[in-house]
Amino acid sequence: SQQGEEDPQALSIQEGENATMNCSYKTSINNLQWYRQNSGRGLVHLILIRSNEREKHSGRLRVTLDTSKKSSSLLITASRAADTASYFCATDARTGAQKLVFGQGTRLTINP
Amino acid sequence: NAGVTQTPKFRVLKTGQSMTLLCAQDMNHEYMYWYRQDPGMGLRLIHYSVGEGTTAKGEVPDGYNVSRLKKQNFLLGLESAAPSQTSVYFCASSGISQPQHFGDGTRLSIL
Numbered sequence: 571s572q573q574g575e576e577d578p579q580a581l582s583i584q585e586g587e588n589a590t591m592n593c594s595y596k597t598s599i600n601n602l603q604w605y606r607q608n609s610g611r612g613l614v615h616l617i618l619i620r621s622n623e624r625e626k627h628s629g630r631l632r633v634t635l636d637t638s639k640k641s642s643s644l645l646i647t648a649s650r651a652a653d654t655a656s657y658f659c660a661t662d663a664r665t666g667a668q669k670l671v672f673g674q675g676t677r678l679t680i681n682p
Numbered sequence: 683n684a685g686v687t688q689t690p691k692f693r694v695l696k697t698g699q700s701m702t703l704l705c706a707q708d709m710n711h712e713y714m715y716w717y718r719q720d721p722g723m724g725l726r727l728i729h730y731s732v733g734e735g736t737t738a739k740g741e742v743p744d745g746y747n748v749s750r751l752k753k754q755n756f757l758l759g760l761e762s763a764a765p766s767q768t769s770v771y772f773c774a775s776s777g778i779s780q781p782q783h784f785g786d787g788t789r790l791s792i793l
Contacts, residue, residue, distance in 0.1 A: 612786045667732050671727075673724055
């Protein structure tokens with residue numbers, strides 16, 4: 571069973587706009603991570619937010635975490651065509667070995 | 683720096699055949715993982731290893747076996763391939779308290 575549910579499943583916006591993706595999960599976590607996957611490639615780690623953190627920034631990325639609602643959001647500001655990819659949230663649910671449970675992903679398309 | 687390397691990149695098998703997928707990492711990571719990715723399903727953990735000589739079952743281990751005889755290598759075996767095992771397989775590795783690094787995947791079709 572999958573821990574994370576992502577919303578929306580697909581998102582299409584114009585270049586320069588902001589993109590927001592949401593992730594909900596079911597159990598207590600050590601941390602929540604976001605990954606990007608370009609077509610035909612492996613996943614690339616973007617950002618990690620720990621359970622005691624509420625917000626984290628990395629360049630044009632902003633991640634929030636609400637443990638009371640068991641939800642997270644990823645905001646990409648000033649989107650670029652190169653941001654076109656699938657984005658996955660993954661939770662380290664305290665089951666040991668830093669195992670991650672992935673959501674189904676959001677497919678983001680940036681239109682020039 | 684190669685990171686995580688998976689071989690082969692593509693393979694077509696007939697039902698009942700066996701094969702081994704190889705994953706190699708050059709980052710001296712303790713943890714290694716095998717996932718499968720199916721359309722609309724995200725990634726699901728097949729098996730994982732917390733160090734040389736150790737393996738453990740993940741979420742979907744049936745039909746697969748693994749071995750980690752050397753720290754840098756993690757092998758995934760299919761003893762008798764079935765069409766349901768048609769998927770894209772990803773290997774990942776991580777150091778302690780570090781995020782996972784992924785290979786570019788092996789696309790496997792079982793006819």
